[in-house]
Amino acid sequence: MVENAASATGPSIATRIGKLDLPAPTLMGSGCYGSGEEYAPFVDLAGIGGIVLKSVTRFPRLGNAPPRLVATPSGLLNAIGLQNPGIDAYLENDVAKFAERPCAVIGSVAGFSVDDYAYVTERLAARDEIDAIELNISCPNVGSEGETFACDPGLAEQATRAARRVTAKTLIVKLSPNVTDIAAIARVVEAAGADALAVVNTVRGMAIDVETAKPRLGNTTGGLSGAAIRPIAVLAVWEVARAVKIPIVGQGGIENARDALEFILAGASAVSIGTGNFTDPRAPQTVADGLRSYLAERRIASLRDVVGKANPGFAGVR
């Protein structure tokens, strides 16, 4: 990670997620941004907070059969199924090049057992190119296995504890919206040692092709992202922010600064842009610029001053 030059004048949009100081509060969502190089022709990566890499698993995965994407009203259904080369090949072939990224690089770890999470986290976190780890315990696209962790307080706790034990780097745990009480899960994960929470992963959904009378996705069901889920995601952040004292990375349908501010005012210390990049690759820049103007117009010195401002029950970040 190369440090961005902080702007000498104007409001600061810097933030802190665990031990990670970010010059901008904009992370790029796991699975949506590759490792950054795909988007480098369109946006200055030095202006973004960080990239969350595509989730990696213990063994290589071919991923789900296509089709893997369906466009829905203001949303996107995906069922990629964690296609990745597996941690061995990943460490050997891919990780070295992440050193060149002019922003934070956050590894994402997915698994099918508590042991998977510990194993992959330990190996990935050991690499200098990786600034932090996000624990994807909420992928809805691998049968019910992945999802189960974030929907069950006991499993969520175990996976978090297992990963915590093997790294001192910032540990972000990614929660699922497919629960009745996300605050309860958040509390357990905080207690198990997470440094931050990513809120939220995709909402489970599906679409049917009425011509063929078959599900549109090769995997039958998928995860819904994009503007359609923003109201669901904002509420999830709102509720989690009242329950924990670790920072939140808000996400779900963010395309511009107004969207990002909904999450920040609800209590998120940073945001993540996934599907928004598919609408317009300039989104990271648009969001950062818009946040700066918002603060400047109101003569607010720092983004930190507005975190949780709309949420009377916001517990504050420790």
Place this chain on the structure above:
Amino acid sequence: MVENAASATGPSIATRIGKLDLPAPTLMGSGCYGSGEEYAPFVDLAGIGGIVLKSVTRFPRLGNAPPRLVATPSGLLNAIGLQNPGIDAYLENDVAKFAERPCAVIGSVAGFSVDDYAYVTERLAARDEIDAIELNISCPNVGSEGETFACDPGLAEQATRAARRVTAKTLIVKLSPNVTDIAAIARVVEAAGADALAVVNTVRGMAIDVETAKPRLGNTTGGLSGAAIRPIAVLAVWEVARAVKIPIVGQGGIENARDALEFILAGASAVSIGTGNFTDPRAPQTVADGLRSYLAERRIASLRDVVGKANPGFAGVR
């Protein structure tokens, strides 16, 4: 309820929900269609399957403070808060006029205790103008009280059993999508005596006004409906259809026949149109006409032949 003349020629879109024979599978969603008269200038009520009335409670309710609506991407957040005159005044002043409706009239009952559900159901179901009862155990707009019933198997069961005990009319129980495993709730409610399931009510969400740094809804949080949630609702029907053998009324973002067919192919015997009427009051007609053409083009005699056709695990309707 006045019987509709069944079309002598062409495919049948008739369906059956519990003891209720419907000439068209299109119900109008509770809270979205008033009692029908508001929409009578725009659509022939004789062409629709039935109207689910606005939920009524034991006591009068002023409802939530405005604003109660927010437009979101392809969706609508609402937090009406069950404004209604209470069951006494309702029976005295409103119910008589429902006799004139040329379609089925389904009463909707909301409550804050198991006893509420029994009390209001008994009184409402006793009236001849009411053809069936829908139990709204999934309203997200009255603190957490209403929602709790549909998110807790024990409470869902008790409410259903209590209502079942006091009426022999068709009992439809309306489920919430705000759970991890909707099939589990569906099974419990079926076992408790429901004749049918309405799947699903709104998804919890919220929106924040970044200018004022305050929630947009008077009630802070609300329920998300409309096209945005359709993928979530289709999946809920898909999963419930594999778990129970009672008919399902699919709903969430239906605007046209293709949308309705997604639910029907997933396993719904009927559909409900709520927010779709706000887009275009002709939606009930558009859906019914489109369903007839779909069947006609494929030379399928009856809508019943396509219920669950995309869902290999569909358990069939008893």
Place this chain on the structure above:
Amino acid sequence: MPALETSPAIHRTVVSDRREPAPGISVVGLYAPRLAGATRPGQFAMVVPPGGERAATALGIYEAQGDRISLMLVAVGPRTRELATLPLGAQLDLFGPLGNGFDLAALGDEVALVAGGVGLASLLLPARELLARGARVYLFYGARTAGALVDADLFAELGARVYVATDDGTLGWAGYVTDLLRETAMHFSGIAACGPSPMLRAVARVAADLGVRAQLSLEETFACGVGACWGCVVGLSRESAQAPRFPAPAPGETRDYVHARICKEGPVFWAHELRW
């Protein structure tokens, strides 16, 4: 306001003409013969979004003459942006006329019309009808800046006296139009106003201070527009003739107001009867 007798319907209209009198503000003319004949001052229509997937949009009926109506709109979000870019000849479905308009008879013969921004859209038909029956009409018209004060000349040509205010002082009174209304210290037999909520609250205060009764046309996010969803409510005195019937307050209920639907019981209410 007295319930109107016009009966609403769905109309398939065609964009017949359009102009953009100021950046972001459009006046869209529609060929809509039946609607043009049926509309009363202060009524609105719900415009079906051409692409679906959104609720219909409530818009005041600005002009209604011959076989044509027009809508005046500011492009603020996805729906109004879509409407603002409709090409000539495009088909547009809408339903209406809806709501109870202004009670012009109750306003007397010295009427102040107060418009904030495109709130003007709901005041042209009232102006015309008031002037036609011989009343004197004073239009108080406020906007952000001079360029956004569109169509003031149209009202002047009809015979209204026009007083303008701009937030930035680029034309007329520098400041709020409601302050201008207060400062003129003229005598009015009645006030009718349409505009953003903060402006209408100010009109209500000024009217109370001047001892004049005011009719306010309220704006709120609508879903159905026809009274079916109870989404667009405002607090209204139980004593109001427009209050929906609510036979008995709930046990323990101490609030002396009810929630009235803006789309159905309104959109025009007597300022002094609102509890907001």
Place this chain on the structure above:
Amino acid sequence: MPALETSPAIHRTVVSDRREPAPGISVVGLYAPRLAGATRPGQFAMVVPPGGERAATALGIYEAQGDRISLMLVAVGPRTRELATLPLGAQLDLFGPLGNGFDLAALGDEVALVAGGVGLASLLLPARELLARGARVYLFYGARTAGALVDADLFAELGARVYVATDDGTLGWAGYVTDLLRETAMHFSGIAACGPSPMLRAVARVAADLGVRAQLSLEETFACGVGACWGCVVGLSRESAQAPRFPAPAPGETRDYVHARICKEGPVFWAHELRW
């Protein structure tokens, strides 16, 4: 296909001209000087939706000459409908050129181009370049009905021999264009095809039967269009030069193919290397 060297960028373009050669089919001309110069045959662009809230739309680059490109599109859903109604002078942002185009050198000098519907959009630039270097070009062009066979004359004027087929028999061969291709029993040195998936599968079969190698430009729902999301994959032989590097199959993995990204490794693939 060999990876191309053109480097993609975001372009702010302006609608310079438009025509609707058949109902529902539009050709939208865009002033886009840098893009016009950089595009190679078979590449596509991602169009940023003017209203946001949807993923960008993948569209083949149809024409690219001077300072102008054009897109040919069928209005099938919300995004393409929005693009089909853009007025002249409207601004449109897009990023590209993207993907690897056709490997024209590998097609030889007797080339069959097979187009299904607006699949034609990806075949004009190849036709032009092939003809320019002296190859003979045979366009096999199929559509639902005669009216939907747009721009066939344009190819004929360039010097291609054009064979048409319609599903309903209103023009040319009655039936599938791929059956026509088989029936002509001509000799080709190579085939390049673009169109709906079932047609491309048929092209693959015919090509195999005729013993000719075919390059297929695939369509799939895209999200990113730049290889970042792995959403647009197709099964591809591990032996293919286009196969993404996947060092070792997972334990127990018996499948001999990998999932290649259509937007990045494609959109053009050798038919015989696909595992679909």
